[in-house]
Amino acid sequence: MARLNSPEALRKFRQAILSKRDPANPCISICAGAGCVASGADEVIDAFKKEIEKAGLTTTVDTKGTGCPGFCERGPVVVIYPAEICYLQVQAEDVPEIVEQTIKENKVIERLLYEDPATGEKAVKESDISFYKSQQRTVLCNNIKIDSKNIDDYLAIGGYAALAKALNEMTDVEVLEEVKKSNLRGRGGAGFPAGRKWEGSRNASEPIKYVIVNADEGDPGAFMDRALLEGNPHSILEGLIIGGYAIGSNEGYFYVRQEYPLAVENITLAIKQAEDYGLLGKNILGSGFDFQVFVHKGAGAFVCGESTALMTSLEGKVGEPRPKYTRSNIKGLWNRPSVLNNVETWANVPLIVNKGADWFTSVGTESSKGTKIFSLVGKITNTGLVEVPMGMTLRDIIYKIGGGIPGGKKFKAVQTGGPSGGCIPEDKLDLKVGFDELTQAGSMMGSGGMIVRDEDTCMVDVARYFIEFLTDESCGKCVPCREGLRQMHRILTNITRGKGKDGDIELLEELSETAVEASLCALGKSAPNPFLSTLRYFRDEYEAHINDKRCPSLSCKALTAYYIDPSKCQACMICARKCPVEAIDGGKKKIHVIDQDKCTKCGTCIEVCPPRFDAVKKCSGVPIPSSIPEEERNLIRKSDEK
Numbered sequence: 001m002a003r004l005n006s007p008e009a010l011r012k013f014r015q016a017i018l019s020k021r022d023p024a025n026p027c028i029s030i031c032a033g034a035g036c037v038a039s040g041a042d043e044v045i046d047a048f049k050k051e052i053e054k055a056g057l058t059t060t061v062d063t064k065g066t067g068c069p070g071f072c073e074r075g076p077v078v079v080i081y082p083a084e085i086c087y088l089q090v091q092a093e094d095v096p097e098i099v100e101q102t103i104k105e106n107k108v109i110e111r112l113l114y115e116d117p118a119t120g121e122k123a124v125k126e127s128d129i130s131f132y133k134s135q136q137r138t139v140l141c142n143n144i145k146i147d148s149k150n151i152d153d154y155l156a157i158g159g160y161a162a163l164a165k166a167l168n169e170m171t172d173v174e175v176l177e178e179v180k181k182s183n184l185r186g187r188g189g190a191g192f193p194a195g196r197k198w199e200g201s202r203n204a205s206e207p208i209k210y211v212i213v214n215a216d217e218g219d220p221g222a223f224m225d226r227a228l229l230e231g232n233p234h235s236i237l238e239g240l241i242i243g244g245y246a247i248g249s250n251e252g253y254f255y256v257r258q259e260y261p262l263a264v265e266n267i268t269l270a271i272k273q274a275e276d277y278g279l280l281g282k283n284i285l286g287s288g289f290d291f292q293v294f295v296h297k298g299a300g301a302f303v304c305g306e307s308t309a310l311m312t313s314l315e316g317k318v319g320e321p322r323p324k325y326t327r328s329n330i331k332g333l334w335n336r337p338s339v340l341n342n343v344e345t346w347a348n349v350p351l352i353v354n355k356g357a358d359w360f361t362s363v364g365t366e367s368s369k370g371t372k373i374f375s376l377v378g379k380i381t382n383t384g385l386v387e388v389p390m391g392m393t394l395r396d397i398i399y400k401i402g403g404g405i406p407g408g409k410k411f412k413a414v415q416t417g418g419p420s421g422g423c424i425p426e427d428k429l430d431l432k433v434g435f436d437e438l439t440q441a442g443s444m445m446g447s448g449g450m451i452v453r454d455e456d457t458c459m460v461d462v463a464r465y466f467i468e469f470l471t472d473e474s475c476g477k478c479v480p481c482r483e484g485l486r487q488m489h490r491i492l493t494n495i496t497r498g499k500g501k502d503g504d505i506e507l508l509e510e511l512s513e514t515a516v517e518a519s520l521c522a523l524g525k526s527a528p529n530p531f532l533s534t535l536r537y538f539r540d541e542y543e544a545h546i547n548d549k550r551c552p553s554l555s556c557k558a559l560t561a562y563y564i565d566p567s568k569c570q571a572c573m574i575c576a577r578k579c580p581v582e583a584i585d586g587g588k589k590k591i592h593v594i595d596q597d598k599c600t601k602c603g604t605c606i607e608v609c610p611p612r613f614d615a616v617k618k619c620s621g622v623p624i625p626s627s628i629p630e631e632e633r634n635l636i637r638k639s640d641e642k
Contacts, residue, residue, distance in 0.1 A: 003278030006286040007164035010155075010279075017156050026061045026103055027081040028052075029144050030090075033068030033230050034262055035223075036075035040091055041065070044076050047095035055099055064153070067143030067231015070385035071131055074114065079126055079144050086126040087112035117381070117403065130382075134400045136363065136371050137387045139347050143231035148266050151273040154234040160279055162350035166242050167287035170353075175246040176202060179349065181357035183369045188214055188305075188342030189417070189446050190522070191368075191435035194349075200329040201337035202247040209249040209337040211240055213346055215256040215263065216310060218302040219418030220469065221377040222449040225343035227385055228373075229256065229263035232347070233270035237293065239349030241280065244291050247339055251292055255310055258297040268295050302419075302473035306521045307332070307340050309475065320475045321521030342447060344373055364390035368434035372445070378415075378452035381406045388433070395429040398452060409454040413537070417446030419466045419473075420526035422533030423459060442533040444526070458555035459538040460545055464492035466530040474523065481524030484515040488531065497558040500546035505535065550621025557601045560620045564605075566591045566628045568615035571635045575605040575616060591633040596624065 004010045030036075030045050048063045069077050074088035080102060087098065090112060101107040113122040114129045123129045126144075146153035154160070166175050180195030201209050213236060217225040228236060240252045256264050271293050274280035282290050296314055303309045304319040311333045313319035332338025348370060352360050361369045368390040374397065376386050381403030388397060394414055398404065405411050413423040422443030424431065431437055435445050453462065471485040488511050491504050512528030519525045535542060544550045551559040564575075564584075569591045576584040576592055583599045586592030592615075594605070606616040 003276070004285060005278060005283075007168045010160060010164050010285060014155050014158075014161075017152050021062075021156070022060075023082060026083075028061065028063045028103075029066045029079045029081065030064070031068055031075055031077040031144065032065030032148070033072075033075075033143075033227055034260075035068060035072040036077060037262075039075045039089075041076040043092040044078070044090055044095060047092040048099070051095050051099045052103075055104070057099075057103065061103060064147040064150070066146060067148050068227040068385060069126070069144035070135075070137075070140060070227075070387070071129070071382070072384040073382055077144070081145075084125045084127065086114065086123070086129065088114055130403065131384070131386075131401055134392075134396060135387050136389045138351060138371050139228070139235075139344060140231075140373060140385065140387045142235070143227065146232065148231050148233060149269055151234060151270065151277060154232070158354070159234050160238055162353040163238050163241055163279065164285055166245055166353050167285055167289055172202075172246050172248065175242060175353065178357050179246065179352060182352045182360040183357075183367075184345065184348055184352060184360065185368065185435060186341055187344035187348075187372065187445075187448065189444070191445055194341055194345055197329050197341070198243065198247050198339055200327065201249075201339045204330050204337040206336050207248075208251075209247055210333045210339070211243045211247065211249050211252045212310070212314070212333065212338060212340045213240055213252070213254045213256075214305065214307070214310060214340055214342045215254055215260070215267075216298050216305045217257060217260075217343075217447060218300075218305050218473075219375075219447055219449045221451050222375045222418060222447055224373045224375050224385060224448045226260050226263050228343050228347055229260065230266055233263075233267040234274070235347045235350060236343055237267070237270050237274060237280075239346035240293065241284070241291050242349050242353060243339060243341070243346065245289055247337070249339070250290050252294075253314060253333075254293065254295045255298055255304075255314060256295060257300060259300055264295065264297060271295065301475070302469075303475045303521075303523055306523055308521065310340065311338060318475075320477050321523070323520060344448070365432060365434045365437070367436050372433065372448060374448045374450040376402050376450050376452070378450075379405055379409065379454035379457070380452040390434050391432045393430050393432055394424065397433065397450070398429070402452065405452070405454050407454075409456065411452070412455050412457050413453045413459065413462075413534075415443070415451040415453065415462070415530075416449065417444035417529070418449045419469050420444070420523065420529050421446050421449070422529045423453070423462065423537065424533070425537040442536050443529070456553055456555060458496070458551050458553040459534040459541050460492065460551075461496050461556055463531040463534045464489065464496055467492055467527070470523065470527045474527075478518070478520040478524060480515045480518040481520070481527060484511045484519075485524075485527055487511055488515075488528070492531070495542065495545045496551075496556045498545070498549045498556075500542075502546070504546060505539075505542055508535075544621070548621045552620070554618040554620050556620075560601060560618055561596065561624050562594055562599060562601060562603070562605055563617055563619065563624050564592050564594055565615050565617055565625075566633075568613055569635070570613050570615070572610065572613070574608050574610065578604050578608045580604060586633075589635045591628065591635055593627045593633070 045065045076090050078087040078090045184194045185191040301319050304313050309319045309321045373387045415423045467489045471489045476482040583595045609616040
């Protein structure tokens with residue numbers, strides 16, 4: 001294909017693509033994101049292609065593997081356009097029926113539809129599913145509509161129109177001013193205004209400048225950036241090119257986690273396709289603007305998500321943070337002006353250029369504009385990616401979109417901002433989601449992780465877990481972080497093991513203050529947040545662990561014991577057979593007893609005990625009920641009395 005050498009050539013080519021497509025013909029979109037692939041999406045895609053060919057429908061029915069639409073809990077997801085019929089948890093064996101019933105006869109298959117657990121109503125369209133109803137999807141919306149490996153699909157929905165507009169109709173200064181006017185704040189964590197960061201680099205005297213995509217997503221439970229890179233890589237690439245034009249840069253980088261092989265594959269392919277089409281490289285669209293892009297695979301160090309550590313890694317050195325005497329937008333990569341934004345931030349840029357800053361600022365709060373993508377995981381009914389307007393409450397996200405807490409359990413807390421974020425309790429569920437609002441509540445926006453906790457979660461152990469994670473991921477360069485976190489982890493571990501003592505809380509607070517004040521980079525400065533936020537809202541749990549040697553959530557193994565209620569035991573022997581250490585004594589007609597010396601507290605017994613019996617119990621901080629005498633353990637059933 002000949003390179004597109006002008007905006008007009010791009011427009012004509014887009015029209016040519018659309019002219020070959022009949023919008024009335026069926027298009028079967030199958031999520032090919034990593035989550036759905038793990039659930040069998042590749043087999044579903046192959047089955048559809050074979051079945052469509054077998055039915056002689058290849059000329060009228062399009063089948064494509066797409067990006068993640070977000071509803072990961074119910075994958076593989078299939079959406080059939082133009083009717084927008086949405087099928088969930090589709091397997092390869094379902095495909096012949098879908099082709100026969102839905103494609104050929106235009107009939108809906110009820111068993112594959114979403115059923116609302118509260119009302120029992122079934123939703124035919126994706127937009128009718130409660131998970132999607134309250135979302136406002138502007139960045140994620142095209143993931144399910146396009147083949148992530150096909151640039152023509154991106155062009156067909158208006159892709160690279162923003163780039164053409166920026167290069168042909170706007171000056172670099174006008175692009176910069178539009179981004180500034182939008183008040184787009186970085187979606188990677190700190191929430192620094194993107195326009196101000198760009199302006200600093202543009203105004204720097206050094207002629208060589210860089211723009212960089214931070215795709216080193218390392219937060220446990222977070223996969224927003226991965227989904228965008230896998231599903232719509234051209235949107236991020238287009239944003240990066242526009243950013244390069246705005247600040248006067250001719251070179252950009254994608255820093256991607258090596259653990260994201262599909263994301264690396266798709267963005268590498270997108271760069272090659274854009275080069276082939278004349279949308280990247282020399283004299284883009286005849287504008288005289290040159291721009292090249294490289295992909296760098298990170299080695300998986302969490303600290304490389306920090307700006308200076310990332311740039312040090314890009315330079316081929318060990319990924320360690322460096323002092324920020326001068327901001328990286330002035331002296332960053334190779335000591336030159338460098339604009340670093342995360343994946344989601346760059347993906348918003350084409351939308352702002354196309355639709356204008358006023359459109360972008362019409363959504364959100366006073367200080368937080370636009371939408372935000374969250375990875376909603378944990379103890380939540382609907383797990384997946386959600387995109388919501390800034391200012392939506394935590395309650396609406398968790399209950400309207402997430403479907404609430406499964407199993408009839410009570411909500412306890414939600415952690416936002418990843419490992420360095422904070423835990424927000426139930427009485428703050430009406431908090432509006434925004435950069436400043438979350439910070440004031442003792443947490444942070446972060447990249448967008450949102451982990452829901454239920455009543456069975458020990459908040460002391462949550463703090464211990466994330467401090468352990470951050471201890472392991474610390475680069476070790478500065479003492480407050482390296483040694484401070486290590487000591488915090490030791491103290492928190494002792495507390496969860498029943499070895500806490502007076503003064504531990506105060507010492508943890510002192511170590512936290514030192515890390516916040518004296519650490520070199522943002523990882524160390526924010527690392528104490530899991531402890532500080534859980535102490536702020538759940539201090540009673542810390543005191544119970546230390547003073548009473550009790551875990552209120554019955555979660556910490558060292559402080560918890562299992563026993564069998566003799567009044568409820570039916571001698572079914574299920575727990576005895578399943579116990580991995582043979583710690584349960586009992587026969588077919590003999591009430592069971594747990595040998596506390598043998599018990600490893602694995603919890604298998606309580607998991608397998610039939611709910612109708614509910615005989616296995618947990619306790620903490622109180623003596624285990626005494627076992628009944630041996631002579632009273634014989635179970636007399638009603639049938640035996642007859």
